[in-house]
Amino acid sequence: MFELTELQEAVRSTAREFAQSMLAPRVNEIEHAEKFPQDLIDAMAELGLMGVPYGEEYGGLEAGLLAEAICIEELAKVSPSAAKLLTVCYLPMDAIALFGTPEQKKKYLPDMCAGKDIGSLAFTESGTGSDPKQLTTTAKRRDGKIYINGVKRFISNAAHEGTIVVVARDAGEDTCTAYLVKKFCKGYSISTPWEKIGFHGSHVYDVFLDDVEVEEADILGGEKEGFGLLLGTTAIGKLAFAAVFAGAAEGAYDLTRKYIMEKMHRGTSISKFPTVQLRTSAIAANTLSMKLMLYRAAEDAERLTGDMRRVQAATALAKGYIADLSNQTIQMCVNSFGAYGGMEEYNIERYLRDSVIFPNIEGNADVQRLISGGYILKKDASLIED
Ligand SMILES: Cc1cc2nc3c(=O)[nH]c(=O)nc-3n(C[C@H](O)[C@H](O)[C@H](O)COP(=O)(O)OP(=O)(O)OC[C@H]3O[C@@H](n4cnc5c(N)ncnc54)[C@H](O)[C@@H]3O)c2cc1C
Known part of the structure; x- marks a missing residue:
């Protein structure tokens, strides 16, 4: 789809392997734990996932924002909670990386990239x-x-x-x-x-x-400069949360396809029913559009670092769109399971419960639309450029 660099590909395969081999078997434990397990945070740090976008001098991978989005997306497919944990760790790290003094970066970022300081x-x-x-x-x-x-x-x-x-x-x-x-x-x-x-x-x-x-x-970031710091930090944070939501939809889509291919109804595979096919097409189209929107916003954010208002508008556009669409798409996935959709056994209900929160985390989805719509109209700027 997007042509990835070797480093971005490496981040994807590392995150995917970690999610499938280490997160997937422990999803239930994570769901019921008092605190997210530290050994999984340590494993993420060991693999470099705690510091994907940050400088190598701080122990990061310096792999950029698209790689960050891809990493979070891979985790979210399996465990939106784990992806959210990492996303929240990145928020204070972004604030320090963007606005910290050289001393503050040296003091905080290495321990954060090493998973010893959970921000x-x-x-x-x-x-x-x-x-x-x-x-x-x-x-x-x-x-x-x-x-x-x-x-x-x-x-x-x-x-x-x-x-x-x-x-x-x-x-x-x-x-x-x-x-x-x-x-x-x-x-x-x-x-x-x-x-x-x-x-x-x-x-x-x-x-x-x-x-x-x-x-x-x-x-x-300077005294009385908190609004500016928030604007810059959340501009990047919105992208990370959009990756959680898009990844969760992909995870739900994978579970749904598997269920549909296995489920028989009076001797017929439910995959043969037109209703199921129509719904699957809509789920696939939504999921693909979220992924495209996410990657495009990540590329925009990387390209436009000097213009934080423009970055914020691009990531707000993506986050507002993906937050609501992911929630709606996961509901469609649940419907493909019939009554089993609401049962814990098939895991799909977990994605639905998580997705109910998507429109209301790190800024409400409506507020994201106000930010992006306001920017487009105030600046008379199209956010849809080649
Ligand atoms: C799981 C979870 C984790 C979180 N983690 C953190 C965290 O680590 N740190 C942190 O600081 N916060 C955190 N939050 C808080 C979260 O970021 C806020 O709850 C979120 O930004 C929404 O704010 P609110 O609840 O005040 O809703 P509001 O912004 O008050 O929205 C309520 C309603 O008012 C409408 N609305 C709001 N503003 C406007 C406006 N200007 N114009 C028109 N309509 C508007 C919205 O559409 C919405 O329907 C977390 C929340 C959740 C659920």
């Missing part, structure tokens, strides 16, 4: 998940130090040891700043995990920040 990014609060202007968690200077107070909501990976990038409002201002905070430092605590419909293998928590002390050196 998080904390933006969402009870009052907002999409609008940075509504933040209430505040950073205030006192006696020459900076203290963060507030509660962050639905924070992934918050129970893993590592670094959390906290986005907090500047006291008395309409601006915000990002800080590098060590999880479980003095003043950091978490709730029990939220009970949610899907992504059972990747938990989310409320994070309580009670007078968490940070220093000047912990400011990431």
Whole structure:
């Protein structure tokens, strides 16, 4: 489909092999574990998957954003939860790689690429998940130090040891700043995990920040520059989440084809039924269109790194489209199983439960459409170029 470089091909085959040999046999364990198993994170790190797009000097593969998308897609085919875990690890790494000082990159990225520091990014609060202007968690200077107070909501990976990038409002201002905070430092605590419909293998928590002390050196991307940091970081993060959703649809499609080819109905293979054939064609077309959209957005994001607004519009276009279409396509897959679609035995119901969350993670799908549609019309720029 897309002509891949040797390195991109290598990332694909490594991720595919890891997903099939190490993730697939442990999908149920991952679904029910209190925390995503550390030995699987270590194995991903050993294979280079924790650092696909980051510089070799930090222990990354320096393989670019298309390779990152392909890696996440391969994991998501088998376990959307594992793919989400990796995607969330990449978010603070992207923030550091894009906005960190040389010292911050050297301090954090090597341990993150090695799977020893499992990162998080904390933006969402009870009052907002999409609008940075509504933040209430505040950073205030006192006696020459900076203290963060507030509660962050639905924070992934918050129970893993590592670094959390906290986005907090500047006291008395309409601006915000990002800080590098060590999880479980003095003043950091978490709730029990939220009970949610899907992504059972990747938990989310409320994070309580009670007078968490940070220093000047912990400011990431400059004081009062938090909005810009979020824009750049989530522009890349949207691509990674789009890869989770597209990969999950591919995984569901594979399970569905297998089921259809095996299932007999009164002595006839259900693959012979026109209803099943029509639905399969629609599932295949949707799945292919998501994959094309994802790869195209990844190439755009790689090509246009100097223009973050353009990158954000391209990845928002892909993420908004793929989030909803993946959910709808997986529902179609489930329907191909008849009553068995809702049963745990065939695993397809797990993809459906995960996909219910797709339109509402890292920015709602409607908000993605507002970003891409707004960009196209404000800039009078087509996002559909050769
Ligand atoms: C499994 C999971 C993991 C998560 N992990 C993290 C994490 O690690 N870190 C983190 O910070 N957050 C995380 N989140 C939070 C997530 O990113 C937010 O929940 C998401 O961005 C949606 O925000 P919201 O819930 O406030 O919904 P809202 O943005 O409030 O959306 C609610 C509704 O309002 C509409 N809407 C919202 N804004 C507008 C607008 N401007 N114009 C028109 N309509 C609008 C939407 O269409 C939607 O229907 C996670 C969430 C989940 C479910």
